[in-house]
Amino acid sequence: MSALAKPDLFGGIASLLYPPSCTICAAAVDLGEYLCGDCESKVSRIVPPFCAKCSEPFDGAITTTFACANCAQRNLYFEAAVSAYRARGIVRHVILNFKYGRQIHLRHLVARWLVAALDDERIRERRFDAIVCVPLHSARQRERGFNQAELLAEWLSGHLSVPFRPVLQRIHYTTTQTAFDRAERMQNLRGAFRLRKKADVRKWRVLLIDDVLTTGSTLSECARILKQAGAQSVYAATAARA
Ligand SMILES: [Zn+2]
Ligand SMILES: [Zn+2]
Secondary structure (H helix, E strand, O other): OOOOHHHHHHHHHHHHHOOOEOOOOOOEOOOOOOOOHHHHOOOOEOOOOEOOOOOOEOOOOOOOOOOOHHHHHOOOOOOEEEOOEEOOHHHHHHHHHHHHOOOHHHHHHHHHHHHHHHOOOOOOOOOOOEEEEOOOEHHHHHHHOOOHHHHHHHHHHHHHOOOEOOOEEEOOOOOOHHHOOHHHHHHHHOOOEEEOOOOOOOOOEEEEEEEEEOOOHHHHHHHHHHHHOOOOEEEEEEEEEO
């Protein structure tokens, strides 16, 4: 049985007992909705122009394709990383509650943001052979009880009818990344991931999933491992980006 079956069933029963309410302000909402119209209007949607590689928005008028300063300076191994929302305010709050607050039901809302990211001209028409998620170290996964990226990847696999293949493994329990600058983050991640034994990703066109893109270093390192093992292309999608 999937780890998700219980909360779903329980959520179904709970919704009969309690009228649905906004996850942020508790205002009444329609069944199946997580945010009221007011809170929904406050989420920060990413609109063009943005970096062709990492989707970093640019304040200003650019009509040509461009790479942001961060991408121009370094080698990112994914083809492009798409996000439709900024990980700020309500979006950040919901993702943190989903990830650390054990509010697993919020994956439905986070997954919607992820689906919105896929409606992007860089990947809309693409075919993928596999969906892969950024793995958590097994010790951290035990501690948290689940890997949020894996829940999203599994959900998306059903939604897109593309197989979910958890071929990556995190072998180093890296210290928190926030204290590092970009170059140090990249260095800190070297050797953090590997391909699972017997995984064969040759010629795969991969859709790589994580909840949030912060600097792109983690997604890039995962893409590097996949491509080194023969993957043809790696596009990354996250529910939100910093
Ligand atoms: Zn609300
Ligand atoms: Zn960029």
